[in-house]
Amino acid sequence: RILNQELGRAWEQWRDVLQQGRLLDKFARRILHADLFCAWQAWKQLTALWLQARGYAYRLINNALVMAFNAWVDYRTSMRRYMRIIRRFMRSNLARAFTTW
Known part of the structure; x- marks a missing residue:
């Protein structure tokens, strides 16, 4: 039992050291690549703005298309x-009267 307890503590310590090493490695990578991270964030924000603007443009285009289609339907109905x-x-007798007059 004592051996198992010591092995358990050693295992926990090794796991903690490994986890701290991973965190330090991640922290060091972030510091080293801070400019890349900032560029990535800027690109993500720019892409989000571009997608939003594209949505507005599509909405305007769709509104224009809907208005044009409705105008065509009104024209066709009137015609x-x-x-x-x-x-x-032309089928009535009045038309015949006009042609003979």
């Missing part, structure tokens, strides 16, 4: 209505 009126007029 169908006018064509029905013209056909009805």
